[in-house]
Amino acid sequence: MLRLLRGAVLLLLVLAFLDPKGSLPGRVVYLLDFSPSAREGVFALAARLPKDGVYVAFAERAATLPSPTARRLDLGEGTDLREAYKEALRHRPSRAVLVSDGLLEPIPPPFPLDALYVPPRPYVAVRLVPPAYPLYGETVGVGVVLEAPAPAEARLRVEGPGGVLERALRVEGRRALVYPFPLTEKARVQAVAEGPWGRSEAAVEVAPADRAKALVLGDAALARYLEAQGFQVEEGFTLPLEADLVAVGAGVLDLPEGAPEALRAFLRQGGGLLFTATPKGLFFGGWDRALPEELPLKPLGREGAALVLVLDVSGSMEGEKLAMAVAGALALVETATPEDRLGVVVFSSGHRVLFPPRPMTEQAKKEARSLLLSLEAGGGTVLGGAFREALRLLKGVPVERKAVLVLTDGLLSDPKEPILSLAAASGVEVSALALGPDADAPFLEELARRGGGRFYRAASPKELPRLFLREGQEVFRGEALEGRFPVEARPHPLTEGFRFPPLSVLLPARAEPWAEVLLTSGGRAVLAVGERGEGRVAALATDLSRSWRGWEGASAFLGGLARWLAGARRALALYAYPEGEGVRLVLLGRLERPLILAGGKEVAPVPVGPLRHEARLKEEGVLLDGKRRLPLPLPLPGEWTPRDGQALLQALAEGSGGRLLSPEALPIGAEAPLPLRPYLLGLALLLFLGERLLEARRSQGTIGERPLG
Incomplete structure (x- = not known):
């Protein structure tokens, strides 16, 4: 008997280890989709559902129903399966x-x-997607997204600051349109779609996220135009250049040292530059010489000028003085064009022609640099011979404007009056530059007066390069034309819709090969634009203080041009492409350290190319970039987003061990699994206790029968 009980216990333990299961009648919970797209079909099927089930209706929220034909229309307009599952679990379903x-x-x-x-049910849903980062005065576009889970006809009407847009269209799946308008204040856009299926509508408000910042240098008229267009306008050159656009109507020498280099870097790194013609700007300002690779316009028909530099290389010039004088002469070389002629005569105890006046071609500039860098100081200070040699060299030069610039740092050893008389009678423009406190400033000032030129005083050698540039700017300058110059516009989005009046002032100009000409006058370029590095640049060959003063369209045109120029740095274009259950977000523009907050998580966009980042999102969120905080209105799947719903349900069911049913397969039964392990273990325990009790009784009986002593 004991062996039999022990064998039964072992058998029960083995069966418990195998964990066999039985079954009991189970509970079926029906999850009824009461969202707007499905509720009509579900209502029609409700009467065919079995009466003995448990019913949970859901949309954005979920609730238990007393019967399959009960209706709830207060559960929201979306669809959330999580809420349906949560409510169903309260009923402990065996199956759903x-x-x-x-x-x-x-x-x-x-x-x-x-x-x-x-x-x-047939339906066309309309949604409006606002622009991500609209700027004041910018022409923005509101996305109009139409979705239909089944093909449907619709009449669309969109109203807003851009007028009324009406379309009759057929929607199959998803269609998208753009409603554009200029953003000058907070705006409201409304859209209505109607058809046999009913009516859907949407509205959105768009407010300027920011105003572009413009730094205007030396052009008060342009500053007023840009202020009228909503730009934050500041005047005065400061480093670093913290602006979206820099408008330059001042000369190179009217700005601090390093300005050309700073503007070049600003442009190449994505900033916008606009050069305008003022009495001190564009060609008069020397920008065609200071930034030759960045300026889209160059002077046209310039006759050129001739300048001979008479340079002191006496012993007192040794060291820093000569080095800075050579630097200034090199700046003169760089600012000269092939139409200009430049020569250098050096003097100390005697004189020699370093190189005669010659057109400043690239080869001539290369030779001039080499000769200037070879200069050495030594000897006395005798000017007369060098001055006469400079005038002699200019006699045969075939240009109308001729000039001599004399530089010395000391007192002359030769008679002064012959030099002064020669300057007065030469017919050549003579300028003079006194370097340091030991120079004969009264004589040099008188020399410049008699020669009809300019007198400069440099307290230290460091001032020489800019003073040489100033003299070169005075000599190598062009001429402006005044009168009435008709303007022709070439096809371009920036010129579309404008009728340009004649100009009062025109600087004859030609466009560089890499630039695009937008406005011309008599074959001469008036406005040219282009891209350099990552930025955009434009040059306007007229003075806005005299041209277009009474033209009503001037502000709008110049504002559009300025926004286009600033766009390379400022604009942030966002594109969202639906993929699966989310969107692929593409960000185009200059971003510092972008970070997206969505659904309580941080998502770092991945750089995939120049000025391009991408991220994948399943929820709307916020883009953080420096001081910018941009909401992300994304076209995430909505209630009416077209999908293959039947295939989705089949995959969902088969993934859980179920199947896609037909209405004829209803009702279905359910079995609740019954775990047998607890019962097997309990029975094994009882048999084990019984076996132990039986063995104990047998042991007591054996002791009682043992014989004594």
Whole structure:
């Protein structure tokens, strides 16, 4: 008997280890999709559902129903399976049946699930997607997205600051249009779609996220135009250049040292530059010489000028003085054009021609640099011979404007009056530069007066390069034309819709090969634009204080040009492409350290190319970039987003061990699994205790029968 009990205990333990299961009648919970796209189909099927089930209706929220034909229209306009599962679990289902059109986010169920497909009702949903980062005065576009889970006809009407847009169209899946308008204040856009299926509508408000910042240098008229267009306008050159656009109507020498280099770097790194013609700007300002690779316009028909530099290389010039004088002469070489002629005569105890006046071609500039860098100081200070040699060299030069610039740092050893008389009688413009406190400033000032030129005083050698540039700017200058110059516009988005009046002032100019000409006058370029590095640049060959003063369209045109120029740095274009259950977000523009906050998580956009980042999102969020905080209105899947709902439901059901049902397969039964392990272990324990009790009794009987002593 004991062996039999022990064998039964072992057998029960083995069976418990194998964990066999039985079954009991189970509970079926029906999940009824009451979202707007599915509720009509579900209502039509309700009467065919079994009466003994448990019914949970859901949309954005979920609630238990007393019967399959009960209706709830207060559960929201979206579809959230999580809420349906949560409510169903309260009833401890053995199985669930999802009755839906499949226009939802597929979420794996926590229980076995069958699915029953109902077709969505015909409908066209309209949504409006605002621009991500609209600027004041910018022409923005509101995205109009139409979605239909089944093909449908619709009449669309969009109203807003851009007028009324009306279309009759057929929507199959998803269609998108753009409603553009200039943003000058907070705006409201409304859209209505109507058809036999009913009516849908949407509205959105768009407010300027920021105003572009413009730094205007030396052009008060342009500053007023840009202020009228909503730009934050500042005047005065400061480093670093913290602006979206820099407008330059001042000369190179009217700005601090390093300005050309700073402007070049600003442009190449994505900033916008606009050069305008003022009495001190554009060609008069020397920008065609200071930034030759960045300026889209160059002077046209310039006759050129001739300048001979008479340079002191006496012993007192040794060291820093000569080095800075050579630097200034090199600056003169760089600012000269092939139409200009430059020569150098050096003097100390005697004189020699370093190189005669010659057109400053690239080869001539290369030779001039080499000769200037070879200069050495030594000897006395005798000017007369060098001055006469400079005048002699200029006699045969075929240009109208001729000039001599004399530089010395000391007192002359030769008679002064012959030099002064020669300057007065030469017919050549003579200028003079006194370097340091030991120079004969009274004589040099008188020399410049008699020669009809300019007198400069440099307290230290460091001032020489800029003073040489100033003299070169005075000599190598062009001429402006005044009169009435008709303007012709070439096709371009910036010129579309404008009728340009004649100009009062024109600087004859030609466009560089890399530039695009937008405005011309008599074959001469008036406005040219182009791209250099990552930025955009434009040059306007007229003085805005005298041209276009009474033209009403001037502000709008110049504002559009300025926004286009600033766009390379300022604009941030966002594109969203639906992919699966989310979107692929593409960000185009200059971003510092972008970070997206969405659904309580941080998502770092991945750089995939120059000025291009991408991220994948399943929820709307906020883009953080430096001081910018931009909401991301994304076209995430909505209630009416077209999907293959039947295939989605089938995949959802089969993934949980269920199947896609047909209405004829209803009702279905359910079995609740019954675990047998606890019962087997309990029976094994009882048999084990019984076996131990029986063995104990047998042991007591054996002791009682043992014989004594």
